[in-house]
Amino acid sequence: MAHPARRYDYWLGGKDNFAADRRSGDAVSAAFPTIRTTAIENRRFLRRAVTYLSREVGIRQFLDIGTGIPTANNTHQVAQAIAPDARVVYVDNDPIVLAHARALLTSSRQGATTYLDADLRQPDQILNHPDLLSTLDLSQPVGLMLVAILHFIKDTDDPYGVVNRLVSAMPSGSYLALTHATHDYMPPETFAAVSAADTQMPFQFRSRDQFARFFDGLDVQPPGFVSVSEWRDGDEEQPRPTAADTAVYGAVARIA
Incomplete structure (x- = not known):
C-alpha cells in the first residue's frame, strides 16, 4: 500500500519509495499535473520558514511533526546553518521514516536532534515524551x-x-508554521479526479477559511495566508509557480 511519506519522496525525486507509492503518485499526477511542483514548493516553504524563524526571530528550538523521509534542507540543517546550537525534535509515526531519519540525519556538535515515534493525533504523547523534554526547554x-x-x-x-x-x-x-492542501483553486472536475485518485490514504482538502481557523488567536505574520509559493518568496528564482499550481496554503504566526 502507498504511504504519504514515500509518495512525497517520489514526487521530490527521491529513491526511498516502492512501486505502490509510484503508482499512487502517478495517479494523482495524472489528475493534478503540477503535484511535483507542489511538493517542491512546500519544501521550499519549510526552508524559508525555518530561515525566517532562526535568523529574523531568533528561534533556537524546533518541534517538527510529520517529518517525512529526510531530503535536502531538513529543519535542523537549515536552523543549525544559522545557529549551530539549535535543537530540533522530529516526530513521525512511520517506522520507515524513523529508520531513515536515524540513519541519515545528524546534528551539529553544538546542537541536538531527536526523533520521536509518535502520532500527531495524540499530542500529549508528544508533549510528555521524555526525549522531547530532555531536548527542548518548553519555557523558551x-x-x-x-x-x-x-x-x-x-x-x-x-x-x-x-x-x-x-x-x-x-x-x-x-511560532507556528503550517501548510495545508486546498481545493480552492481547483475546478470541480480536477477536485473530483484528485479525490478519486487518492483513495488509498485519508486526505482532506480545506478552504482558506478552514486553514485560517488553525491560527485563531495567533498573530499571523506577513504576508498572511497565501500559497506556499508566495510566502516570503522574494529571493526565489522567478517566475514563481501560481497558487493554482501548488494548491497549498502556508502561514507563520506568533504565539502570544
Whole structure:
C-alpha cells in the first residue's frame, strides 16, 4: 500500500519509495499535473520558514511533526546553518521514516536532534515524551512546524483541537508554521479526479477559511495566508509557480 511519506519522496525525486507509492503518485499526477511542483514548493516553504524563524526571530528550538523521509534542507540543517546550537525534535509515526531519519540525519556538535515515534493525533504523547523534554526547554520559545501533515487528519480526529493543544503548550514568543492542501483553486472536475485518485490514504482538502481557523488567536505574520509559493518568496528564482499550481496554503504566526 502507498504511504504519504514515500509518495512525497517520489514526487521530490527521491529513491526511498516502492512501486505502490509510484503508482499512487502517478495517479494523482495524472489528475493534478503540477503535484511535483507542489511538493517542491512546500519544501521550499519549510526552508524559508525555518530561515525566517532562526535568523529574523531568533528561534533556537524546533518541534517538527510529520517529518517525512529526510531530503535536502531538513529543519535542523537549515536552523543549525544559522545557529549551530539549535535543537530540533522530529516526530513521525512511520517506522520507515524513523529508520531513515536515524540513519541519515545528524546534528551539529553544538546542537541536538531527536526523533520521536509518535502520532500527531495524540499530542500529549508528544508533549510528555521524555526525549522531547530532555531536548527542548518548553519555557523558551519553540518553532512548531506542521508542514503538509494536517491534510492527513480527518475532521473526525479533531485537527483543530490537536493544534490548539500543541499551541497551548508552547511558551509565549513561540511560532507556528503550517501548510495545508486546498481545493480552492481547483475546478470541480480536477477536485473530483484528485479525490478519486487518492483513495488509498485519508486526505482532506480545506478552504482558506478552514486553514485560517488553525491560527485563531495567533498573530499571523506577513504576508498572511497565501500559497506556499508566495510566502516570503522574494529571493526565489522567478517566475514563481501560481497558487493554482501548488494548491497549498502556508502561514507563520506568533504565539502570544
